[in-house]
């Protein structure tokens with residue numbers, strides 16, 4: 255799996271995203287830019303206006319003309335300022351819809367293995383944090399920079415005209431020094447962003463554990479409040495330390511930038527005095543006030559520009575994170591275009607009516623960052639309609655193998671083929687996971703999500719609920735979960751609803767991962783019989799500790815430390831006297 259590093263994302267990828275957005279929504283992007291350019295021209299013209307007005311007042315000539323120019327320029331500035339905010343909001347609404355919508359969709363399609371990677375979680379948490387606000391901030395800093403460049407060019411030209419080459423050169427040099435300090439400041443800002451992601455997540459996790467309902471009972475019972483609070487305080491302290499350290503480093507560069515701007519300002523004042531002394535008496539006052547206005551405007555502006563360059567770099571983080579996450583997705587799509595996986599959620603999979611054979615050949619799998627393979631050299635075949643049990647001790651690799659069969663993880667070595675020998679096709683798969691989802695929504699949606707295209711099929715949903723033994727088959731509109739005012743149901747009832755969801759999907763094969771753990775032993779037998787009913791075109795793979803369930807299956811695959819150590823029917827495995835027989839005898843001892 256690729257390591258996630260936002261530093262390596264190219265500027266091209268980032269600006270490519272902006273360009274695509276410009277094509278989708280040109281007006282919300284271009285209109286605010288135009289307004290900022292108009293606004294900047296008013297800023298740059300200020301010294302010329304002051305010069306003209308001063309000379310007009312002293313010489314008693316063209317006073318009303320310069321007053322009118324001054325009023326007109328101010329009016330333009332005010333108007334563009336007023337329109338600035340609605341324009342930014344317009345942009346931010348469109349951009350959030352476009353980028354965050356894309357991010358949410360892409361995240362829901364990214365291969366699940368990435369969710370086992372802490373770096374991925376850091377990145378995702380950074381990307382989603384205050385998305386719209388950060389988008390607005392980013393755009394505001396882009397606009398500020400456009401404004402900054404336009405003002406800088408305008409002011410330098412004005413100073414060149416009024417005060418000559420030396421004056422413009424001094425201002426230019428100061429700007430260069432100030433702007434150069436931006437690079438280390440940006441670097442420090444980016445580093446700080448990366449450094450705070452992990453402690454911030456840790457702090458949020460401790461807060462979540464302290465206040466969540468699922469952990470609430472145990473926290474009170476085991477009196478974990480103080481211990482958890484200390485953890486929260488420590489992670490908060492780490493976060494604060496990172497921020498203070500970054501600020502200290504940044505302040506040195508800030509001081510250099512301010513010093514350079516001060517020196518520039520002082521030099522301009524002396525040049526202005528010198529120029530005024532040597533100028534024609536009718537023009538001397540105008541030149542002096544014009545240049546002083548330019549120097550004051552320049553100093554104020556330089557720090558505005560300096561800040562906006564820094565904030566552009568800081569807020570570009572949001573683009574960098576998006577580009578990195580989108581790159582993961584395109585890499586996965588590229589990889590999967592060679593395989594049978596279908597990642598595009600716009601295309602719902604069609605049920606392949608052919609009976610599906612699953613052929614597993616010398617398959618090995620290792621989790622990211624793990625030192626050893628979790629699955630080693632597995633070879634097995636599952637015939638159409640066959641009911642197969644995956645058994646083995648905890649950690650033997652059953653769930654991992656089931657997830658690979660479902661296409662959620664890709665094996666690093668070996669092959670997994672469907673309908674091998676005839677032609678390859680992608681099967682429609684269904685599953686009931688050990689950690690199944692509990693959607694705080696009506697029963698209808700909870701079951702209908704198994705086959706979204708058929709969510710309106712009331713009879714199908716009811717049948718699935720009946721097969722799963724749920725009491726909700728006549729109550730499809732009941733809202734589940736008390737968090738949104740719905741019904742609080744037992745773990746067993748949630749499990750039956752998850753089973754109904756899995757059954758509702760017309761699939762070539764279905765995986766049940768410990769499907770009866772929350773069900774009482776009497777109901778369990780009935781449920782197991784329902785789930786393991788023979789169906790000519792649908793294979794069933796059931797992961798279970800309960801060997802009573804394995805006994806009902808056609809074939810049993812026994813895993814031990816990632817290896818397939820035995821396979822056969824219950825009777826065959828009992829008579830061979832291997833690991834399965836030992837496990838069977840151990841479990842049987844409980845009931846005799």
Ligand code: ADP
Nearest residue numbers: 370621624628647648649650651652653654655
């Ligand atoms: P089973 O379902 O048989 O109990 P699993 O398939 O869940 O076993 O796990 C098999 C092995 O893989 C275990 O040793 C487990 O610790 C390891 N494992 C599971 N998930 C991860 C992961 N995300 N990263 C590293 N190792 C994992």
